[in-house]
Each structure stands twice: as C-alpha cells, then as structure tokens.
Amino acid sequence: MKDIYLLSGFLGSGKTSLLSHLIEQLKAEGLKPAVIMNELGKLPFDSKSVDEDVPIKEMLEGCICCTGAEKMEAQLQMLLEGEEFDVLLIETTGAAHPVEAMDAVLSPYFASRLNMKGIITVADCKRWIDRDKMTPQTRMLFMEQIKHAHLIVANKVDLLSDNEIALVTLQIQGLNNHAPIIQTSNAKLPLKMITNLEATYSSQEIQQAAIGKQLSLSSRLHTFTEPVNKDEFEKWVKELPDTIYRMKGYVPLKGHKNPFLFQYAYGMVQWLPEYIKMNPQIVIIGDQVESIAIIGSAQND
Ligand SMILES: Nc1nc2c(ncn2[C@@H]2O[C@H](COP(=O)(O)OP(=O)(O)OP(=O)(O)O)[C@@H](O)[C@H]2O)c(=O)[nH]1
Numbered sequence: 400m401k402d403i404y405l406l407s408g409f410l411g412s413g414k415t416s417l418l419s420h421l422i423e424q425l426k427a428e429g430l431k432p433a434v435i436m437n438e439l440g441k442l443p444f445d446s447k448s449v450d451e452d453v454p455i456k457e458m459l460e461g462c463i464c465c466t467g468a469e470k471m472e473a474q475l476q477m478l479l480e481g482e483e484f485d486v487l488l489i490e491t492t493g494a495a496h497p498v499e500a501m502d503a504v505l506s507p508y509f510a511s512r513l514n515m516k517g518i519i520t521v522a523d524c525k526r527w528i529d530r531d532k533m534t535p536q537t538r539m540l541f542m543e544q545i546k547h548a549h550l551i552v553a554n555k556v557d558l559l560s561d562n563e564i565a566l567v568t569l570q571i572q573g574l575n576n577h578a579p580i581i582q583t584s585n586a587k588l589p590l591k592m593i594t595n596l597e598a599t600y601s602s603q604e605i606q607q608a609a610i611g612k613q614l615s616l617s618s619r620l621h622t623f624t625e626p627v628n629k630d631e632f633e634k635w636v637k638e639l640p641d642t643i644y645r646m647k648g649y650v651p652l653k654g655h656k657n658p659f660l661f662q663y664a665y666g667m668v669q670w671l672p673e674y675i676k677m678n679p680q681i682v683i684i685g686d687q688v689e690s691i692a693i694i695g696s697a698q699n700d
Pocket residue numbers: 408409410411412413414415416417445492493554555556557558583584585586
C-alpha cells in the first residue's frame with residue numbers, strides 16, 4: 400500500500416511551499432515521494448520547485464474535480480506501473496473542492512493499492528482575516544477546504560500580530576473541530592504531523608473506528624460477498640444520510656452474470672452493464688462512512 404496525501408488550499412496559500420518542505424523531509428527519512436500536480440492553465444510552473452529525482456505527473460488542463468477523474472486514473476496508473484515510490488503527494492488547484500478532489504483520486508481500480516491518509520489544507524491566515532472581501536462563492540470554497548481537512552496548516556502567521564493569530568486559530572477551529580491546526584510560516588510543517596493521519600477504512604478497521612475515532616471526510620472500500628437485489632439496493636442508497644457524498648464501483652446484481660458499474664453522486668444513481676467480470680467492490684466517500692451499515696453484509700461490513 401502506498402500512502403497518499405491531498406494538499407488542498409486556496410490560490411496562493413502556500414501549497415507548493417508545503418510540497419517542497421514535505422519532499423525534503425520524506426527524503427531525509429529515506430522515503431521516496433512522488434508527486435501529482437494539478438495546475439489550472441497550461442504552464443507547468445510549480446513543478447520546477449520539485450527536485451528532478453522525484454517522479455512527477457502534471458495535470459495541466461482543468462481542475463481534477465471538474466474534468467479530471469479519468470485523467471487522474473491514467474496518471475495514477477502510470478505512476479504505479481512505472482515508478483518506484485513510497486508516498487504520493489497530490490497538489491490540487493486552489494479552485495478544487497476537497498470532496499471532489501478526493502473522489503477523483505479514489506478509484507475502485509486502485510483502492511487496494513493506495514491508502515488515502517488525508518487532506519491537508521493550507522489556510523492563508525492573512526486572507527482569512529480579509530475573507531469578507533471575497534465573493535460569497537469563493538468564500539464558500541475557502542471555508543469548505545478548511546471544513547473537510549484532516550489537518551489544517553494555518554500559514555503566513557508572519558504577516559499577523561499575536562492577537563490576530565489567536566483569533567484566526569479560534570475561528571478556524573470553530574469551522575472544523577476534528578482537525579488539528581498547526582501555525583506556520585512558509586508552510587514549514589513537521590513531517591510527523593501528517594504520518595498518523597487516517598482517512599481510509601478497510602473492513603477490519605470499521606468496528607475499531609466506530610468506537611475510537613470520529614473523523615470527518617473519509618473513504619471506505621466495501622467488497623460484496625454475494626449479489627444484491629437492484630430495487631433493494633436502490634432503496635438502501637435513498638435512505639443513506641446526506642453526508643454520504645459519493646459512491647462508485649462494481650455491484651453484483653441478482654440475475655446478472657457480471658457486476659454492474661455503479662455511480663452515485665448528488666442523490667443520483669447510474670448503472671452501466673459491464674462485459675467483463677470486475678471485482679465486486681465499491682468505494683464510499685463521506686463524513687463518518689465507518690458508521691453506515693451496508694446492504695447485503697452479514698454484520699456492519
Ligand atoms: N509572507 C509569507 N509568504 C508566504 C508564506 N508561504 C508562502 N508564501 C508566499 O506566497 C506565495 C504563494 O505560495 P505558494 O507556495 O506558491 O502557494 P500555492 O498555494 O502553491 O499557490 P497556487 O499554486 O497559486 O495556488 C509565494 O510567493 C510564497 O513565497 C508565508 O508563510 N508567509
């Protein structure tokens with residue numbers, strides 16, 4: 400399993416600075432990082448800040464969350480087949496919504512090979528103070544990136560007074576009380592702050608997670624042991640809480656030879672027949688995915 404971290408945060412908040420700093424520390428630990436960079440526009444500008452010996456893939460056209468799920472799958476495939484690495488750092492564009500970005504990365508094809516460790520959001524503290532100057536839409540995105548983070552890097556504290564730092568930290572914590580907040584200048588985050596993040600559940604961890612931890616956004620891989628009835632499955636989907644944002648994968652349906660490709664987003668279900676027998680697995684993305692009971696499972700999973 401390779402660990403993946405998603406670096407999120409608004410335009411200019413310090414994501415590339417964080418990326419360089421993490422790469423430096425990973426290498427010092429003897430680990431091999433790889434990078435996927437998603438830039439809006441076509442110039443691979445930031446990739447110059449990554450050392451030449453680090454495998455890097457760039458997604459230059461479009462935001463991963465809008466157009467890029469397939470491109471992301473292709474890049475992940477190329478990295479997994481063609482490069483040796485231990486840890487993958489994915490820098491998203493400042494315009495990416497964290498749920499959508501996580502969705503693009505979590506393909507059922509790679510679910511058993513990649514371990515999503517978490518979303519690290521770089522919050523520009525200076526911009527936070529001036530957030531009333533943003534348009535409502537932009538401000539909403541800025542907030543969402545903080546709300547869904549597993550770790551918040553409160554960056555650019557060198558531009559703030561002590562009182563301002565205390566106030567911003569308190570306000571950010573009010574928006575997301577699950578995630579630790581680390582105050583930084585130039586996104587100098589110690590590596591040890593990210594290594595124990597967890598945002599993926601395998602079936603063995605479900606019971607333990609339900610008792611021990613309360614995470615926000617996370618993913619879960621479920622393997623079906625037997626076919627399910629389509630109507631009953633759709634009824635189960637309809638009754639899921641609103642905090643289940645996305646599901647995708649292959650569902651074995653009673654009366655059909657091969658599992659169907661299943662997609663769920665924004666309350667809509669889509670089915671497509673498959674002509675080859677894919678693994679009967681789905682990826683579920685949402686808040687507290689560990690606590691939902693899955694149809695057709697003996698126990699919780
Ligand atoms: N004063 C100050 N400047 C910072 C800090 N962190 C980053 N910067 C500067 O802010 C600018 C943007 O930093 P990047 O690391 O490129 O930010 P980014 O989030 O990758 O930017 P985009 O890729 O455009 O979204 C650069 O000029 C950095 O030198 C900080 O803590 N304090």
